[in-house]
Structure formats: structure tokens, C-alpha cells
Amino acid sequence: MNGNIPPLTRRGLFGVGAGVAAAVGGVACGTAEENTRPARQLTGIRLRWWGNNSWEIRISAPGGDRTVLIDPWLTRFRTGTYTPAGADPTTPLSVDTALIDHYVDSGELRADHILVTHGHYDHITDVPYLAQRTGATVIGTESHLNLLIALGAPQDQLSVASGGEYIDCGSHRIRVLRSLHSQLGPRARIPFPGTRPAAPPPRPRTIADLVEGGTLAYQIESPGGSVLNLGGSNYIESELTTLRPDVLLLPVGGSNVHDYVPRLLHALGNPPHILPTHWDDFDLPLSRPAKDTGGLAPLRKAVTAASPSSAFVVVDHLQTYPA
Template sequence: MLVDPYLSRYDTGLFTGAFDPATGLTVDETALDRHADRATTILVTHTHWDHFNDVPRIAERTGARVFGTLTAYHLGLAYGLPSGQLSPVKGGEVLDFGDHTVEVVSSLHSRNASYSLAFPGVRVSRPARPATIADLPEGDTLAYQVRVADGPAVFFMGASDFAERDLAGLAPDVAMVALQSSTATADYVPRLMAALDYPRVVVPVHWDNFETPLTNPPTVAPNDRQRLDALVAAVREASPRSRVLVPEYHTAYHF
């Protein structure tokens, strides 16, 4: 199972102050060979390039089923994936895979300092094949909770906002919590920890410079390092019994 697998990690200028929405979409086949040679399920939180760019190619190579919004469905068709390999979901579904279930959670995308977001919009029909990063809109946002039989429940979010009512009752053991891109969302960490019933383990995600190679230690932009430290401190204050695990690449963690 893969969640938002983005391995190509090419330069768009996002981390250098020269962001170019016309950056062409490319796939690093070598990175996919090394890190994504097998998959049966791909969960997509939203369809910005840094979440969806590699999904169609991984699905094509592995035969994995892709779950995501209706936008993800239509974009998958635009890349030539068969409709039978694409499963549109919207939140509320509880999907049975035998030894685990996947609960789909309606969610929200994070806001920037202007209370907006990059490339908003949805695709309500099959578009032309995307060519630039601007051709991959947010397309609504989901989160997922995977519950393993006789094992933990793990919550995944790909953007730093949420609707508290949609998280009621999930109570995951492990929560993958996205780093805030701004302070536009009020009381982000305290509300999130309370809504998730104070998970035993909190794993910050989406905090590294994802336009650099997958080498340890992960590269972190200076302003993101400050935000990461603030996120860790806020989790420890709001949920002092939670263990915070900041992950590294190529590393397996067992819960």
C-alpha cells in the first residue's frame, strides 16, 4: 500500500523563491524502479503534483488500484489508466481488504498565508493529459485510516487542515500529521490531537524539501525546520503522552 507516492522530486523553484507553475511533469523511472516496484493499493489524498505526479506511472507498472477523489479518477483516465483500475471515493467509505480495512475520511487542504491554496479546482470530466504542474489541481482532499487486523490503526493526512466532525471516533494508534504551511488554520495541533483522541504515536509528514534526493538525513528548508520544531513542540504540549517520531527515508518503522 502506498499513500501519495512522489519519488521523482524534481525542481519547480518552490524552495528557492522562483516557483514556476509551468514546470513540466516528469517521472524519474530510476527512482520508481528502486522504491516502487510493487504495489497493490495506492491511496491519494489530493492531486497536486507532489502527491499525484508518479501515481499513474506506478499504477501502470504494478497494476495497483488507485483510490482518490473524482478528480483523481478523471486524471487517471487522462493518463490512460483503465477505469476498472480507478476507484473514486469521497469520504465515509470503509473498505474491506481481508486482513485490513481502509476508512476514507473527508478532509481539507491546508491554507497559505493568504488563506488560499495553490491550483484550486476539480476535474468533473476527463481532461487532456496533464503537461505541467498547474494541470494537476488540488481536486478536493481526503485522509485515510488503515486498521490492521490484530494490529494498529494508522491515520494518514496529506495536507494540514481537517474537519473535526469527520475525525470523530477514529482514535488511531498512529497519526501521520502534515506540517502546517502557515498559521492560517487556527489551533491546528490542539484541535487535531483532541479530534484524534490523542494518538500514542505522532509522525510528522510533508516537512522535508521534496525537490531534493532521497538521502538521509532528509533536507529541510530553514523555515520548514522552524515549523517542524514548532509542530513537535505543539504536539508534546497538547498530547504529552504521545511519542513523536520524525522519520527518515528508507527506514521501516514497526507499531
């Protein structure tokens, strides 16, 4: 264990304690009834959860489906995050190329775009190899892309973003939003903080080498529905107030964020479909059912209190929504 970097514990990493439960107590910025809006049926758009914050969004389009991946991480090597000692910052990075090849070669996994919310190991470690295998365009901040280049990503497939971009992809649009990473522990710290501007760093070797590098959120919009992913249990409220996503991919946690759930749902007009994300024990493989790290119940309670008309839907590893 690196003595200069405090361990990341299960509770510290996700902040699933009293903070989220306390958010249930009410919101001063309006009532759920004021913001309730009817849910429209999702058509021509399907989500699949690959664990952690890894999502596949497949959009039906003339000439063939288009696919967007968010933070794809299939390898899920052990870090000790859910042990009493917490994650070991010296854990070496690894990529299970055989596993990725299995899904890509079978046609089960493909990508036109890969969207990176931030630079931590559980969000970008597999991205360079997936970009090579799929030919996808990868979108992220300057720091994210420098880390990806250092990991061997094809540079001609990388597209830098800083938030504010609105990309027309024909069958769908990608809206890039400025966002914030989760704030953890009593001092509201970000794990593995920092940026990597200007030039790629030396090749990252351990999980501590993959720094946050800024956080982005993404909304994917199609005629059949829109999906918003925050990437972390935090957000910039002013970036969201004009959005009305049909589906919100809502991370567990947010214990250090004032009124994390009610303020967010109010800003978004109470999304009709809410799917929790980043709630499973990612030290365990995708082949196992997802193991709740403790955040689902308080998140469900907070959503029900803030927006009783919203459907709170939990999907398991590799399951799709709508089913």
C-alpha cells in the same frame, strides 16, 4: 513564471511560522490528561517514509504481506519551491521510470492499494506509472481519477471515493474520510485550486495543470494497529471525533487553522504515536537525507504541549517505523 498564478514560496507553502507556534498556547476543548490513553505495541504493521507525504504501510497477513501506498512520489523533480521566487507553475511534469523500476523490480516497493489524498503534482504524478507496474487499485475523488486517466493510468484499476467509504480488504480495512487541503498565505488560499469532474481533461503538462480536486484523508486499520493520514495541514473535525488511531501522520504547517494541533489531537484522543509528514525539501532526491523546511521544531513543540504522552518520532527517507 505564469503571471496569473502567484508563486508558492517555502513559507507560504507550508505555513510553518507563527501559526503553529501560536497553537501551543492552550486549547479550550479539554486537557491532554483528559484524553491520554495507553499506547499499544504495533504488531504486524510497518510504515516506511518515501519523503513528502509518500508512505508505505505494510501489513502482515496469512498468505503474504499486503501493502498500501499513500501519495507515492519518488521522482521529486525540481520546482523551485524552496527558492525565494517560489515554485514555477510552468515546471513540466516528469516521471523517473528508471527509478521506479529499480524499486519495483527489486521487490522493495509494491502495492495492493494506492490512496490519493489530493491532486497536486507532489502527490499524484508518479501514481499512473506505479499503478501500471504494481497492478494496485487506486482510490481518489472523481477529479483525482480524471487527472490520473489524463496522465495514462489504467482505468480498470481506478476506484472513485468521496469520503465515507469503509473498505474491507480482508487483512485490513481502509476508511475514507472527507478532509481539507492546507490554507496558505494571508488570504488562506489553496494552491492550484479547482476540480476536474465529468471527463478527463487534456493531458497535464505542468505542475499547475494538476489541481487539488478535493482532499481526502485515510485511516488504515489492521489487528496490529491503525494509521491515519490527513494529506494536508487541515481537517474536518467532525470526521475525526470517533477515530482513535494508533499512529497519526501529521503534516507540518496549519498556520491558518485555528488551534491546528491541539484541536486535532483532542478530537483523536491523543494518538500515542505521531510521525511528522510533508516536512522535507522535496526538490532534493530521496537518496539524500531529508532536509527540514522549517516545520519540525514548531510542530514538535505544539504536539508536546497538547499531548505530552504522545511519542513524536521523526523518520528519515526510506526509514521504517517501528524500526
